[in-house]
Amino acid sequence: xxxxxxxxxxxxxxxxxxxxxxxxxxxxxxxxxxxxxxxxxxxxxxxxxxxxxxxxxxxxxxxxxxxxxxxxxxxxxxxxxxxxxxxxxxxxxxxxxxxxxxxxxxxxxxxxxxxxxxxxxxxxxxxxxxxxxxxxxxxxxxxxxxxxxxxxxxxxxxxxxxxxxxxxxxxxxxxxxxxxxxxxxxxxxxxxxxxxxxxxxxxxxxxxxxxxxxxxxxxxxxxxxxxxxxxxxxxxxxxxxxxxxxxxxxxxxxxxxxxxxxxxxxxxxxxxxxxxxxxxxxxxxxxxxxxxxxxxxxxxxxxxxxxxxxxxxxxxxxxxxxxxxxxxxxxxxxxxxxxxx
Ligand SMILES: NCc1[nH]cc(CCC(=O)O)c1CC(=O)O
Ligand SMILES: [Zn+2]
Ligand SMILES: [Zn+2]
Numbered sequence: 477x478x479x480x481x482x483x484x485x486x487x488x489x490x491x492x493x494x495x496x497x498x499x500x501x502x503x504x505x506x507x508x509x510x511x512x513x514x515x516x517x518x519x520x521x522x523x524x525x526x527x528x529x530x531x532x533x534x535x536x537x538x539x540x541x542x543x544x545x546x547x548x549x550x551x552x553x554x555x556x557x558x559x560x561x562x563x564x565x566x567x568x569x570x571x572x573x574x575x576x577x578x579x580x581x582x583x584x585x586x587x588x589x590x591x592x593x594x595x596x597x598x599x600x601x602x603x604x605x606x607x608x609x610x611x612x613x614x615x616x617x618x619x620x621x622x623x624x625x626x627x628x629x630x631x632x633x634x635x636x637x638x639x640x641x642x643x644x645x646x647x648x649x650x651x652x653x654x655x656x657x658x659x660x661x662x663x664x665x666x667x668x669x670x671x672x673x674x675x676x677x678x679x680x681x682x683x684x685x686x687x688x689x690x691x692x693x694x695x696x697x698x699x700x701x702x703x704x705x706x707x708x709x710x711x712x713x714x715x716x717x718x719x720x721x722x723x724x725x726x727x728x729x730x731x732x733x734x735x736x737x738x739x740x741x742x743x744x745x746x747x748x749x750x751x752x753x754x755x756x757x758x759x760x761x762x763x764x765x766x767x768x769x770x771x772x773x774x775x776x777x778x779x780x781x782x783x784x785x786x787x788x789x790x791x792x793x794x795x796x797x798x799x800x801x802x803x804x805x806x807x808x809x810x811x812x813x814x815x816x817x
Contacts, residue, residue: 504788506781506795508552508807512598512754513800516691517541517580518561529687530759531766533798535561538584542591551804555596557646557796558584560605561692570614570629571606575636585640598644598674599637601630601658602694610696612649612704621704626651631661638662638671646674646730650704659725674754675726678714678740681705684733684760691759708736711743718744722751731792732756735783738790745791755792757783762798777806 491497498505516535518525523537524544536544545553560581565573573579581599588597603626604612614625626649634645645662647654655675662671681702689695706713718729729748731741734755745753765783769776780799787795797803 501785501789504785506784506788506803506807508554508804510788510794511553511800511803512555512557512794512796513548513553514557514559514600514796514798515541515544516559516561517584519563519565519578519580521580527687527691529690529763530798531770533691533762535691538580538587541584542587545588545592545595548801548804549592549595551801551808553595553800553804555598555644555794556588557598557600558642559600559692562606563693567606567608569608570625571603571633574603574606574629574633579636582636582640585637585642589641596643597641598646599642601634601637601645601647602649603629603633604649604694604696605692609698610694611699612701613651621651623651623653627654627657630654631657634658635661635665638665639667642671643669644672644674644728646676648676648679648732650676650679650701650706653720653724655721655724655726672727673725674728675721675730676732676756677718677721677726677729678737678744679705679730679732680708680714680737682708682733682736682758682760684736684758687759687763711740714740715743715747718748722748726751728752728754728794730754730756730796733758733761734787734792734795735761738786741787741790741792752793753791754794754796755787755790757787757795757797757799759798765799777802 491500518535518537521537521539524540525535527533558581560579562573565578585597602612604610613621614629616622630647630649637645645658647658659673721729729744729751731737731744734757741755765776765779768774784795
């Protein structure tokens, strides 16, 4: 007998107009609260520097950040993630500048807080931007990681950012048990306001960080990060790392990069539905879209919207994206069009 479709096999009866299509796409909308903007803060106070591998993204000196943020905040920006970039300040084996008052991220936090009191400020915590060897750890003489010294430095840096006024500490180093160490450090602060901990829980060893390493000048001078960042094929380590970080006091968890790891977002969100899930659309993902659009190969707004929607569909609550200013601009336009009708 010939195959007979049943009543529930008619899908197109359920999405023939815009409203119906939205009903079929629950929890995938993108609002201002779903976006976090990374910002590179360089140690030349008045600099505004282009980044050749990330067209449209700039490094800003401490005196230029507020000016850059003004229109973005006016468009609804809710949260930022600060990355200090050292070009002139000295780098050494232990990253001494990181928790000093010379750190441009530490200098800029009070300026941002004063100008934009309701903006939420997160700080990336790692050592690679401050160490002479460009790694995220401190090493023993035999080349193995010295966990005691590494965790002590990461904790000291986290405390310094918190004391400068950061709302969120975001360790990206991937060292075992850093969440425990940093959490204890933050709790020991004599500070009334709480500080949250956003763990880069499932950060994979990725070629998509290429442009960032140019932007931040943090490429390792030898070897790679494969002994601490996760192997790209490992779902098991991602699950174990997220479970550990949650048990050690992370307030939020993250998957990074985004597009090549949608299954990990989905898996971790279903295992930890009570924790806000972040995804980092990293520098290489930004560059892929930017250069493809520049070459006329695809429409940036449509391709980007599709990508961001896929993050939401996979289970991400917050998307860290260098495209945040553009997206906020589009959201503003859409809101204005709606208010006209
Ligand atoms: N640990 C530093 C750090 N924090 C965020 C990124 C990547 C961000 C991006 O590519 O946009 C990196 C680079 C790396 O681990 O090599
Ligand atoms: Zn690092
Ligand atoms: Zn290694």
